[in-house]
Amino acid sequence: MTTEKERTRAPAGSAKRALVGRLSWGLADQAASSVSNFAVGIYVARSLGVTAFGVFSLAWVTYGVVLNVSRGLATDPLTVRFSGPPGPAWRGAVGRATGTALGVGAVLGAVSLVAGLGLGGRVGPAFAALGVMMPGLLLQDAWRYSFFAAGTGRKAFLNDVVWGVALVPAMVVAARVGSVAAFVLAWGASATVAAGYGWFQSGIRPRMAEARGWLREQRDLGYRYLVENVSLSGASQLRAYGVGVIVGVGAVGAVRGAELLMGPFLAVLMGLSLVTVPEAARVLRRAPHRLARFCLLLGGGQAAGSLLWGAALLLMPGRLGETALGDVWHSASQLIVPISLGVAGAGLGTGAAAGLRALGAARRSLRCQLFASVCYVGGGLGGAAAAGAVGSAWGVAAATVSGSAVWWLQLRSALREQAQEPIPEVRTS
DSSP states (O other): OOOHHHHHHHHHHHHHHHHHHHHHHHHHHHHHHHHHHHHHHHHHHHHHHHHHHHHHHHHHHHHHHHHHHHIIIIIHHHHHHSOSSOOHHHHHHHHHHHHHHHHHHHHHHHHHHHHHHHHOTTTHHHHHHHHHHHHHHHHHHHHHHHHHHTTOHHHHHHHHHHHHHHHHHHHHHHHHHTSHHHHHHHHHHHHHHHHHHHHHHHTOOOOGGGHHHHHHHTHHHHHHHHHHHHHHHHHHHHHHHHHHHHTOHHHHHHHHHHHHHTHHHHHHHHHHHHHHHHHHHHHHHHOGGGHHHHHHHHHHHHHHHHHHHHHHHHTSOHHHHHHHHTTHHHHHHTTHHHHHHHHHHHHHHHHHHHHHHHTTOHHHHHHHHHHHHHHHHHHHHHHHHHHHHHHHHHHHHHHHHHHHHHHHHHHHHHHHHHTTSOOOOOOOO
């Protein structure tokens, strides 16, 4: 006969296995996504040289800003309030959230297209191509977050595999054309194929007509997350543009090249980020007293992993780096130490950020992100003015460590408040 102790232990064991399964799918999905992005970056760096790679990097960081607008308005509120089994409430929310993402892509994609046509030169065509591809790129990302909110990371993984498969013939065509715009189009067109597959996987039609209603319903979280996310990606964009003006476009390519060297570890970090907020929300519902420990293990593990990966890069033979990045390797290799420290600082802070998101403490997380973004831009541009690309990397490293400290101070205060208040409602059915 089963004892009471055994009955208590069984559900705990099942919960741990479920958690490991969801985290594993998050890592697998991000691995698939990062392999595609890494392949595009490496190919452009090797094929077109450091200056053209700098142009591609400017388009890349611009996409990052728009992506974070979409996440703040559409999928961040979804993961906070609708993480759970895919019931009727989840399906309705996903239809409205993906419709919002598609609408954001259409509007801001049009802005990018017009700006690109007006700019001309080497940069303009890349931004015009990005504008055309923006709706598909944002919709594909929205499907990923929707699947992880439901705990069905396997579907997100399959979706990114479809993107990677579609990318192969698209890259072949782009290589024959030999321009930055062609690679942007290839990358975006293959994402659009995956976005269409996401519609098939879910059986849910994105409802752009209901985007306004979604924004109204989620305005208490969505608009704060919008500002928070845009300050994060906008800081990255301002730094890239500023470094390009202060040092030159080649320096932008060097920074992006060093980030590519961190790519395998960043894949792990980003894979965890897909599931950290939903998992933190589950911890909060089931065992609120364990949330701080969950966040500390999450952030500390990411910081330690970043430092270990950076150490491995320092031991990597120069020939291997040249094989991967071509002419970009020499300038990128000088940035390994500061960028590793910067990623470690950011990783430590993401643990606290997940906790604040789970608590629905949008005001606190907004304050943290604004502080971190100001430090990031100031450190990145101040360092660039003082010592070029290397100085910019060291300035960013100092900024991320400072920002991480603020994230943890705010989480400690939020946990104290939460102990005296009811747990935020999370709708699951």
